[in-house]
Amino acid sequence: MTLQRQVRAVPGAEVIRTVCPYGCGISCGILAHVKDGVLLKVEPSDHAGTSHVCVKSLSAPKLVYHPDRLKHPMKRVGERGEGKWQPISWDEALETIASKLKDIGAKYGTNSLGFVSTGVGLFSNLLTVGFAGACGGTFILPAGLGDSAGPCADMASFGAFMWYGEDYLNRFENPAFCVAWGNNPADTQPFKWRRIMDAKEKGARLVVIDPRFTTTASKADEYIRIRPGTDAALALGMMNVILERGLHDIGFLIQHTVAPFLVRMDNGLFLREKDISRGESEKYVIWDQGENSAATHDMSNTSPAVIGTFTVNGIECKPAFQLLSELIDQYPPEKASEITNVPVETMIKLAMEYATQKPTATYRGMGGTRGSLYGDLTFRAINTLAAITGNISVRTPHTTQYNFMTFMTHGISDLVTLLQMYEAIENEQPHPLKSLWMTRHNLMNQDPNFNKFTRELLPKLELVVAVDMFMTTSAKYADIVLPTCSPYEWNDLAASIGEGSQDYLQLQKKVIEPLHESKSDIEIYSGLAEKMGIEGFLDKTDKEYIEIMIASGHPTMEGITLEKLEEAPQYPAPDPAPPFATPSGRIEFYTERLKDFDQALPVYIEPMESQRTPLAHKYPLSISTTHPKYRLHSMYTNISWIREIDTEPVLNISPEDAKPRNIKDGDLVRVFNDRGEVKLKAQVQNGIPQRLVNMNQGWSPWHYKAGTHQALTHNTINPAQAAIYEPNAAFCDTLVEIERVEEG
Numbered sequence: 001m002t003l004q005r006q007v008r009a010v011p012g013a014e015v016i017r018t019v020c021p022y023g024c025g026i027s028c029g030i031l032a033h034v035k036d037g038v039l040l041k042v043e044p045s046d047h048a049g050t051s052h053v054c055v056k057s058l059s060a061p062k063l064v065y066h067p068d069r070l071k072h073p074m075k076r077v078g079e080r081g082e083g084k085w086q087p088i089s090w091d092e093a094l095e096t097i098a099s100k101l102k103d104i105g106a107k108y109g110t111n112s113l114g115f116v117s118t119g120v121g122l123f124s125n126l127l128t129v130g131f132a133g134a135c136g137g138t139f140i141l142p143a144g145l146g147d148s149a150g151p152c153a154d155m156a157s158f159g160a161f162m163w164y165g166e167d168y169l170n171r172f173e174n175p176a177f178c179v180a181w182g183n184n185p186a187d188t189q190p191f192k193w194r195r196i197m198d199a200k201e202k203g204a205r206l207v208v209i210d211p212r213f214t215t216t217a218s219k220a221d222e223y224i225r226i227r228p229g230t231d232a233a234l235a236l237g238m239m240n241v242i243l244e245r246g247l248h249d250i251g252f253l254i255q256h257t258v259a260p261f262l263v264r265m266d267n268g269l270f271l272r273e274k275d276i277s278r279g280e281s282e283k284y285v286i287w288d289q290g291e292n293s294a295a296t297h298d299m300s301n302t303s304p305a306v307i308g309t310f311t312v313n314g315i316e317c318k319p320a321f322q323l324l325s326e327l328i329d330q331y332p333p334e335k336a337s338e339i340t341n342v343p344v345e346t347m348i349k350l351a352m353e354y355a356t357q358k359p360t361a362t363y364r365g366m367g368g369t370r371g372s373l374y375g376d377l378t379f380r381a382i383n384t385l386a387a388i389t390g391n392i393s394v395r396t397p398h399t400t401q402y403n404f405m406t407f408m409t410h411g412i413s414d415l416v417t418l419l420q421m422y423e424a425i426e427n428e429q430p431h432p433l434k435s436l437w438m439t440r441h442n443l444m445n446q447d448p449n450f451n452k453f454t455r456e457l458l459p460k461l462e463l464v465v466a467v468d469m470f471m472t473t474s475a476k477y478a479d480i481v482l483p484t485c486s487p488y489e490w491n492d493l494a495a496s497i498g499e500g501s502q503d504y505l506q507l508q509k510k511v512i513e514p515l516h517e518s519k520s521d522i523e524i525y526s527g528l529a530e531k532m533g534i535e536g537f538l539d540k541t542d543k544e545y546i547e548i549m550i551a552s553g554h555p556t557m558e559g560i561t562l563e564k565l566e567e568a569p570q571y572p573a574p575d576p577a578p579p580f581a582t583p584s585g586r587i588e589f590y591t592e593r594l595k596d597f598d599q600a601l602p603v604y605i606e607p608m609e610s611q612r613t614p615l616a617h618k619y620p621l622s623i624s625t626t627h628p629k630y631r632l633h634s635m636y637t638n639i640s641w642i643r644e645i646d647t648e649p650v651l652n653i654s655p656e657d658a659k660p661r662n663i664k665d666g667d668l669v670r671v672f673n674d675r676g677e678v679k680l681k682a683q684v685q686n687g688i689p690q691r692l693v694n695m696n697q698g699w700s701p702w703h704y705k706a707g708t709h710q711a712l713t714h715n716t717i718n719p720a721q722a723a724i725y726e727p728n729a730a731f732c733d734t735l736v737e738i739e740r741v742e743e744g
C-alpha cells in the first residue's frame with residue numbers, strides 16, 4: 001500500500017491497514033496504530049483517492065477501552081430489565097443456553113428459536129444465519145428496521161439487492177444536475193457527499209428535496225421543502241410536466257424499460273407469447289406499429305407502440321407506458337402541489353431541469369423509505385422518473401460475489417422478517433418464536449413500538465440472549481448476556497453493501513487480542529454448537545473461512561486472494577450479468593407481482609399517519625427520527641469524546657408550533673401518542689417546517705427524562721413490501737402531540 005501523505009506513528013508502534021468496522025456500511029479504510037498490544041489511535045488510510053474517516057472511527061480507542069465494556073458472561077438474577085446480574089463462566093453460560101434452546105426446540109419446534117444479528121463484516125451476519133440453520137432455528141431478517149422499503153422498490157424496478165439500486169440513479173461520471181431527495185449525506189454518508197461536492201465543483205447544480213432544512217440543504221443551490229411522506233406525488237407531478245412537454249426519453253424507454261410490453265386488461269399481467277399462440281413461450285409481446293400486429297419483444301425491425309389500446313387474439317391490451325401515462329395524467333402539477341405543498345412553478349422548473357440537464361443524478365435517502373408506510377412506492381416513483389428521462393446508469397452494479405453459503409453447513413434456517421417477528425412472538429404466526437438471540441442487534445432500542453415489545457411480547461419469550469460489547473437497552477432485558485469482542489479483535493471480510501459505500505472487498509484485521517473475557521463470534525458459536533451436540537459447524541480458522549468465501553468462482557472475484565487482501569483492498573472485476581435482474585431483464589415501472597395490491601404502477605398513497613387523516617385532530621404533528629452525524633444508531637452514545645459535541649437528545653420544533661404550546665428553547669417537553677411517550681428538551685428551530693418535529697434516533701431510554709422515542713413508533717406491516725422483499729418499519733410515518741412539562 002502506498003500512502004500519499006506522511007503517517008506519524010508513535011515510536012515502536014505497528015501501523016496496520018484495516019477497515020472501519022462500524023455498521024454504517026461505508027467501510028472506510030483505516031490505519032490502526034498498535035503498540036505492545038494496545039490500540040493507540042486510528043487514522044484514515046489512503047484509499048481510492050480518498051483519505052478521511054469520521055469522528056466515530058477516530059473514537060475507536062475510547063470504544064475499545066471503555067470501562068463499561070461487558071467483561072464476563074452474566075445471568076439475570078432479578079426481573080427482566082431490573083438490572084440485577086451475576087457473573088458466570090463461559091461454560092455455565094453456554095451450557096445454560098444450550099440446554100434451554102434444546103428444551104424450547106423440543107417443546108415448540110426448533111424453528112421457534114429466533115436469531116438476529118447486525119454488523120458489516122461477513123462473519124458478523126453469515127455466522128448467525130449459519131448457526132440458525134445448524135440448530136434448525138429461524139433467522140430474523142433485520143433490514144425491516146427502517147432499511148427495507150428502498151430495497152423493496154429497487155428489487156421491483158431494477159432487480160437490485162439491498163442498496164445497490166442506488167448505483168443506477170447516480171453513478172455517473174459527470175452529472176450535470178444533482179437531486180438529493182430525502183437524503184442528508186453531508187451528515188450521514190461522507191463518500192456520497194464527496195461525490196456530490198466533486199460534481200458541484202465541476203459545475204453541477206444541486207437541489208435538495210426534504211421537509212427539513214438539513215446540512216445538505218444548506219450547501220445546495222436550491223432547497224425545496226415538501227410535506228412529509230408525499231414524495232411519490234411530487235415525482236408523479238414532475239412526470240406529468242415532462243410528458244406534457246414531450247421531454248421523456250422515448251428511445252431509452254423502448255430499449256431499457258417495459259414501456260412497450262403489452263399488459264392484459266383482463267388480468268393485469270404482461271401478455272406472453274404463450275397467451276396468443278401454441279407453446280409455452282414466456283416471451284413478452286409488443287404491438288409493432290410497422291406491421292400493425294403483435295410481435296414478441298425480441299424481434300428485430302419492429303416499431304413498438306408505447307401508447308394506445310390493442311386487441312390481440314380477442315384480449316384487450318395496453319402498453320405498460322400507456323398505463324403509466326394514464327396514472328401520470330391524474331397528477332397535474334396543481335394537484336401534486338396541493339398534496340406536496342411544493343409550489344407549481346417550483347415543480348415545473350425542477351421537472352424541466354431534471355429531464356434536460358443530463359445526466360441528472362438522484363441521491364435517495366432514508367427520508368423516502370421511512371417517511372411513509374409506502375416508502376417503496378416513493379422510491380419506485382423516483383426510479384420511474386429517472387427511467388422516463390433516461391437518467392439511469394445502464395450497468396450492473398459493482399458487487400463482490402463471495403460465497404455466502406460458507407457457513408450453511410447444516411442447511412438454511414427458516415426466515416422471518418423483523419416485523420413478522422412481532423407476529424410470530426405475539427400470535428405464533430407463521431410459527432411460534434419462543435427464544436431470541438441478538439448478536440450486536442440492539443432490538444429493543446432500534447426497532448419499533450418499544451412498549452408493545454417489552455410489555456406484551458417479551459413475557460412470551462422463554463429465553464433472551466444478548467451478545468454485545470455493552471449493556472445496551474436490549475441486553476438489559478436479556479436473561480443472559482455474553483461479551484463479544486470489539487471488531488478490532490477478530491478477522492473479518494468487509495464487502496460493499498451499495499449506496500455510497502466503498503466498492504471494494506477489504507480485510508478487517510485483528511489488530512489486538514480480545515479484551516477481558518470477550519470472545520469472537522466464531523468462538524461463541526462454535527462453543528454453543530459443541531454444547532448443543534452439533535458436529536461439524538465451525539471447524540476452521542477465520543482466515544480459512546475467508547479463503548473459502550472469496551473462492552466463490554464468480555467472475556467478480558477473479559484474481560482476488562487472501563494474500564492480495566492482506567496487502568490492500570481489492571476492486572471486484574466487472575459483473576458480466578445483465579444490468580437489470582428483473583423478471584423481464586428491463587427496468588420494471590410496471591410490476592406484475594404487485595397488481596393484486598393495486599400497486600403494479602408506482603401509485604401515490606397518503607401516509608398511514610398523515611397530517612391529513614382524522615388521527616391528526618388528536619395528534620397533529622408528524623415526527624421524524626433521523627440519523628445522527630456523530631453516532632451510528634445507538635452506538636457511541638457512551639463515548640466521552642462524542643458526547644462532548646452531541647450532548648443530549650433534543651426535539652427540533654418550529655417557532656410556529658412552539659409558540660401556541662408555550663414552549664421555549666430548552667424547555668422540557670413530553671412527546672406522546674397512543675403508543676407511548678418520551679420526554680426531552682425542545683430546541684426551537686427555523687429549519688423545521690410547521691407540523692413536523694424531529695429528533696435524532698439512537699438514544700437509549702436512560703438518556704431521556706422519561707420514555708423513549710421508539711415508544712412512539714409502530715410496527716405496521718405493509719403486505720405489498722412483504723410480497724417483494726421485507727416490510728419496513730415506517731418510523732417517520734408517525735403522528736404525535738407535544739406539551740411543555742415541568743422539570744423534576
Ligand code: SF4
Pocket residue numbers: 020021022024025026027028052053054055056057058190
Ligand atoms: S463513515 Fe462509517 S465507515 Fe467511515 S469512518 Fe465513519 S463510521 Fe467508519
